[in-house]
Amino acid sequence: KGEFPPQVSLGGKNVAWLHSEVTAWMAGRIAGRKRGYDA
Numbered sequence: 001k002g003e004f005p006p007q008v009s010l011g012g013k014n015v016a017w018l019h020s021e022v023t024a025w026m027a028g029r030i031a032g033r034k035r036g037y038d039a
Contacts, residue, residue: 004017004022004025005017005018005021005022005024005025
């Protein structure tokens with residue numbers, strides 16, 4: 001349910017997230033709010 005996208009290891013203690021996956025996750029959260037509930 002609306003889980004944040006998985007991180008991508010860059011080596012060592014460094015991690016990142018794919019921009020496209022984070023953007024899609026945010027769009028889903030916004031769409032949920034427009035439907036009247038917090039996704």
